[in-house]
Amino acid sequence: MGDHSDGTEAHSRAVARAGHGEVDKFQDPGLPPHRLRLADTNPKAAKRAERQVAALFGISVIGTLLFFFAYFGVRLDNTISTLRLQNLLLGLGTGFAMLGIGTGIVHWARALMPDHEVSEERHAIRTEADRVGAEKIVGDILEETGIKRRPLIRNTLLGALVLAPLPAIAIFRDLGPLPADALRHTMWKTGTRLVRDPTGTPIKAADVTIGSAYHVIPEGLNELKEGKLEAKSKAVVLLMRLNPEELHPSPGREDWGYNGIVAYSKICTHVGCPVALYEQQTHHLLCPCHQSTFDLTRECKVIFGPANRPLPQLPIKVDSEGYLVAQSDFHEPVGPSFWERG
Amino acid sequence: MKALSQKRRHPLAAIALLLLGLMLTGGLYAAATTVNQAKADTTTFSAQDTKEGQKLFVANCATCHGMGAGGSPTGPSLVGVGAAAVDFQVATGRMPLEANGPQAQEKPRQFNETQTKQLAGYIASLGAGPAIPEEHYLDGKGNAATGGELFRVNCAMCHNAAAAGGALTRGKFAPALAGVSSQHIYEAMVTGPQNMPVFNDANITPDDKRDIITFLQTIDASGSPGGADLGSLGPVSEGLFIWVAGLGVVIAFTIWLTSRTS
Structure with a gap:
């Protein structure tokens, strides 16, 4: 139990007086005097605390019973409300079962178990004998294994240790193929029609009136057998039409739109959330995750937020039947930056 | 047929052909794009509605939208916005605008149903636009x-x-x-x-x-099948709740654990 200080007057409030030329120094004031609890002195209070602890354990028992009542007693009739009731009762039952035991034990310890203050001296950190002993053990090991005397064993062991982790590289490599150029290309090709998400119907240029916003996927995406979500997560596009005078295309990009209809990647260049909040009067595109804001009239330049690059534009034109089609794939990788992007 | 082939080289033949082609493509285009245009208004407005609507418009809306609803620096033109726009803006109380702000707020409507209909009739009479839905x-x-x-x-x-x-x-x-x-x-x-x-x-x-x-x-x-939805605002309200209530309970238990019993 170590030093059992009961905090008598002699120990506490002992402050050293600084003598001539001595440095002021606190002496250990010891512990404050031990205070008895109500339950220590009053048997009635002790009895009451005992009943309280028992009641808390009783709550735990009721909680467990409630769990079994919910599990077996509540009839599920395929409606959400009975499932909800059962879940609620299961949760409350388990909760009270645990809480009752926990609070009961804590209350028991606080009110009834002995609460004398105890202090324990710290062990010495290191003795010289221990250090010498440890050194000797290491020396003995080196001697007994004979590793110094048998370089063949030592060198083959080192070789084995170096080679052993190599299979891990193969295993981690098998977690998936490297993305190769998948990050640089999407499903869009020259002549791919722009179709509505999720119905997959093509879009006539004339149907995109000023102020409209279409959520667009490439034609054929819905028919993909595998990799549909991956393809969609790269290829989704937002199609909008505004007054052609409001657009300010840079040289070389004048014909990427069609009569004020422009298509931009919906994948934010920050961390890839779908940028799909379009304010049709201010022509701002907002990302819902971190409030990056892109100005549609200036080729989706970033005007606010953490995104670093403008949204990539999908060059579009109209085919012979009047439907909107892609001129080509995006001219740069869509979505957030990655190491090899350059 | 002979007459036609003889006139083929007439100086005006090219122009006639061009006109014919233009009319044909124009007509087809118009037919193909009508899906955007308002179909005949399903709510019919009488001439009386239009007249009363114009009076209401002049008295209540023309300050911003101009006398002929042609717009002004303070309000957009309403020609071609259709009856649906009027019904939405006026019946939800967004228009007439109470005060300038980031956007028009929903508030108790200022015009009753008849007046709203009259206004819608007047605006619809100015140009085709989306009609009140069936x-x-x-x-x-x-x-x-x-x-x-x-x-x-x-x-x-x-x-x-x-x-x-x-x-x-x-x-x-x-x-x-x-x-x-x-x-x-x-x-x-x-x-x-x-x-x-x-x-x-x-x-x-x-x-x-x-x-x-x-x-x-x-x-x-x-x-909400999952219990209290806290406004369905996602991490904002749920996070606030768990930070205040959840951490509050944790703190309360901590204080209880370390406090002395009397």
Whole structure:
């Protein structure tokens, strides 16, 4: 139990007086005097605390019973409300079962178990004998294994240790193929029609009136057998039409739109959330995750937020039947930056 | 036939052919694009409505929108916005505007139903635009599952997946849709009020709009199966709750654990 200080007057409030030329120094004031609890002195209070602890354990028992009542007693009739009731009762039952035991034990310890203050001296950190002993053990090991005397064993062991982790590289490599150029290309090709998400119907240029916003996927995406979500997560596009005078295309990009209809990647260049909040009067595109804001009239330049690059534009034109089609794939990788992007 | 082949080289033949071609393509184009244009208004307005509407317009709206509804520096032109836009803006109390701000707020309506109809009739008479929707698109008997999918693709990013609304930039916001009448939801889709994009009938067909309305009515009626939804605002309200209430309980237990018993 170590030093059992009961905090008598002699120990506490002992402050050293600084003598001539001595440095002021606190002496250990010891512990404050031990205070008895109500339950220590009053048997009635002790009895009451005992009943309280028992009641808390009783709550735990009721909680467990409630769990079994919910599990077996509540009839599920395929409606959400009975499932909800059962879940609620299961949760409350388990909760009270645990809480009752926990609070009961804590209350028991606080009110009834002995609460004398105890202090324990710290062990010495290191003795010289221990250090010498440890050194000797290491020396003995080196001697007994004979590793110094048998370089063949030592060198083959080192070789084995170096080679052993190599299979891990193969295993981690098998977690998936490297993305190769998948990050640089999407499903869009020259002549791919722009179709509505999720119905997959093509879009006539004339149907995109000023102020409209279409959520667009490439034609054929819905028919993909595998990799549909991956393809969609790269290829989704937002199609909008505004007054052609409001657009300010840079040289070389004048014909990427069609009569004020422009298509931009919906994948934010920050961390890839779908940028799909379009304010049709201010022509701002907002990302819902971190409030990056892109100005549609200036080729989706970033005007606010953490995104670093403008949204990539999908060059579009109209085919012979009047439907909107892609001129080509995006001219740069869509979505957030990655190491090899350059 | 002989006469035709003789006139083939007539100097005016090329012009005649060009005119014929232009008329043909123009006609086809007009026929093909009518899907965007307002179909004949289903709510019919009498000449009396239009006349009364004009009086109301001059007295209440012309200050900003101009005497002939042609617009002014303070308000946009209303020619061609259609009866649906008027019904949405006036019947939800957004117009007449109470005060300038980031966006017009919903408030108690200032015009009764008859007056709203008269105003709508006047504006509709100025130019074709989206009409007030037919009753059967608003009945909520469409496909709620399809509607939900369309809602998540087209609407949820601004209006929130549970239609609880959300913030835009500089004080603008997408309102919550619970309790908004189906007619106003339909009208908002076809007219694109304020910063909302337009979802014309070529983009989301009237039947699709009916499905979306059905979905909204369904989630309105079914409530929140997961318990208190805390406004369906996602991490904002849920995070606030758990930081205040959850951490509060943890702190309370900590204080209790370390306190002395009397």
